[in-house]
Amino acid sequence: MLIVDGVSKVYQSKVREKLWKTTYKEVKAVEDLSFQIEPGKIIGLLGMNGAGKTTTIKMCTTLLEPNSGSITVDGYDAVKDDRKVKSLVNMIAGGERMLYWRLTGRENLNYFGNLYGIKEATLKQRIDLLLKEVGLEDAADTPVEQYSKGMKQRLQIARGLINDPKYLFLDEPTLGLDAPIAKHLRSYVKTLAKEKNKGVLLTSHYIDEVEELCDEVYILDKGRLILHDTPERLTASVFKENSLHIWVPALPNRTQKELEKLLRTYHAKMEIKQSIDLEEIEIIIKTEQEITSSVLALLSNHQLTVLKLVVEQPKLEDAILHLAERRIG
Amino acid sequence: MLQTAKATFHRNMISMIRAYPWSFFLSHILSGIYTVLFAYFTYTYVFEGVLDSRFSNYAGTNDYLSYVFLGGALFSFAVSTLMNVSRSLITEQREGTLEALLLTPSSRKGYFLGNVTQQITRTLLEFLIILIFAFLLGLQFKHIHFLSAIFIWFCAVIGFFSQALLLGSVMLYFRDTYITQNTLFVTMAFVSGVTFPIGYLPEWVAPLSWMMPLTPALEAFRHSVLEGQGLAASGSQLLHLSFLSFLYLIVGSLGIKKTEKIVVEKIFS
Structure with missing residues (x-):
């Protein structure tokens, strides 16, 4: 289980007042946040822009260290045992970044697989399987710079699954995708959680996506948790x-x-x-x-x-x- | 570590073949050739082949042209190594792949090792082209001690690689490539004995000379190529180079680790 316990994150940003005078401003991105992700469950993290959703994901994936509180993944501390945690989690973000455009889809997956220390025979099988699952078999040997936006996003999904993570973080995964591709992605996410027992944390601006997929929803506002419930009960508790x-x-x-x-x-x-x-x-x-x-x-x-x-x-x-x-x- | 190094080598090789960085390749060769040509014209037409009496004392040779040709070639090689390795992380950040890389539990040493070994295939070619050009203008190889020269070149690669780690962390911290690296390269060219022996420099510049791995690497390389001496003759230079390599490797590795975290924080704050 992934446990986030009383986590806070404060950013220091520079404010240039005069040419030679710089002061630092503290911004509380996340404040005393606690939640859990169980394998097989899809958790939604919602909030307006600047609510702290992306910061939370970056902390859970070890990219950022919390200022206080702790994050443990199957008993491993995200700060002290970060390499172990990295092998258990992965993240898929919306957009076209996080891929090497000069490499083909297969070469990208092969590179990232090696960075996760996966053995050659296992990696080859997994790459073939993932390319098939995301529908990129025919474009596997085409450089990514020739991919459409939807194809790049599907390759991102394959990259996010290359280490067979137990916990998957999806940060606006359908951002800018065409409706049929987004629909396919949603059904795939459901399969990952329900059939492959992966714990999924999803942030999205598309509320329908959250209502359709999530077992539980956490709503953040200015870094603080303001509500936590199932989508149905949450709606009913506010609007009867x-x-x-x-x-x-x-x-x-x-x-x-x-x-x-x-x-x-x-x-x-x-x-x-x-x-x-x-x-x-x-x-x-x-x-x-x-x-x-x-x-x-x-x-x-x-x-x-x-x-x-x-x-x-x-x-x-x-x-x-x-x-x-x-x-x- | 080796799996990461091998994968990074392979990735860079593919990228290089698909989009060869011709402009970098040519500019590195040209800057080496320009150094050689500048020295040749200055020596031939300004000084009319007359050397200062202190030169042979400081340089250990009277062959000024060979002295400068070797300096220009190794300087160009050092610049290429430093530039290619130190830019690797900041390039990942600019191309949007840094996060994906940092998400993995891969060894950062392995990543840099893959980068440096791949770039050697390119920079070695640049180095050899400059040496051939210098040979046509009169560089002498008749006394060369091959084994010793190759070993010193290998030690120099380690030195430049270690220095590149520190340079890379500074560049990543300031998210700047141009000012940081060019300041270093100009300083290196001035204080490391590329075109004139460091004995000519004022005393207060000496600490800067000692801090550059290029300084002992060049001295040792000239001993083996121009004077045909074995490794024993370059013992103190090799010790100096090993010390700097070790120091920069430690400081650079720690710097990269810390800077990665600072950069991710800066991006999101």
Whole structure:
């Protein structure tokens, strides 16, 4: 298990005040953060820009040392036993960096495999397997500089798996990828966790990705952990209301009054919007209870045709924005 | 360590074949040739072949042209080695591969060893081209002690490699290549006995001379090539070179380790 225990990280950055005068400013990137990653689980790390997500990943992968607290990976300390920890973890970041563009895909994997001290026979087999899994078999012997952005990203994934890590860190892995490739990547990440028992930590700006993949979500704000739960419970704890959107050709006064009376019994709120061309009316009902069937029955009794019906459940993205606004406020 | 060294050698070799750094290759050869030509013209047309009486005392030879030709060739070789090895980490940072490299548990010594052995295949060629050019202008090989010359050249490679580790950590810290390395190269050319014996230098410059592995390497190399002497004649120079190599290897290795961490912090802060 990967255990992050009370970790803090402070950056010192130079501020040049005059030509010869420089002062140092301290920025708390991560403050007293604790969490765990179990093998087979996908953990989401969310937050606005500057929340401390990338710093956390860099500390877990030994690239940065925490100022206080500890990170242990299967019992090995990330600072004292960094070489052992490096062999257990790997990281995949979005974008086109972290690859040698003059080398082919196969040569890149071969180089990184050697840096991990993998034996030649094992490495050859693993490279063939990974190239097949990320769909780069045909381009294996083409220099990376001739790859498309999606191909480079797929090769990055293969590089991140070359040491068969027990814990994988994905920092915005689908950034800038086309939708089908991103979808394929998401399904592959799920397979890695559920079938290959790898512990995965994911940061992403695409909330749908986090909702789809993660077993648990940690939300950071200015380096501090502000919430931790499953995506579903997290959403429900912040937003309990569902939105019911009903489009009708008209809404007579008598129907509107009956509807208001019904909604009062459920403590629901209603808003009515007329379309620009005056041909339809949108009724927006916000409620914590399931009242769709009662509302539809009432409209049917008043012989109103329902043109369209949409039930909107709260989204994790809304929950995060709401939390951020609440903290700023 | 050896697996990393071998893999890095192979990686650099492939990169070099796919995109040969012709401009570096030519500029190193040309700077060596220019040093040789400058010395030749100055000696022939300015001084009209007349040497200062102290020269043979300081240099141990009267053959000024051979003295300068060897100096220019070894200086050019030192510059190439220092430049290629010290730039390797900062190049990784500029090309966006430093993080991927630091993520691995690979040996940094192995990484640099791979870099230096690969670059020798290129710089040795540059060195030989300059020597051939110098030979055409009059460099004498008639007394050369081959085994001794090759051994001293090998020791010089270790010295330049160790110095490159320290230079590399300074360059990585300041994230600068141009000012740092060119300041060092100009200083080396002036204080290491490339075109004139260090005996001509004022006393206060002497510590700078002693700090450069090129100084004892050049003295020993000239003993074996121009005077045909064995290793015993260059004992003190080899001891000096070994001491500097050991010192720079330790300081450079520690410096690189510390600088890597500082640089990663700087990038993210």
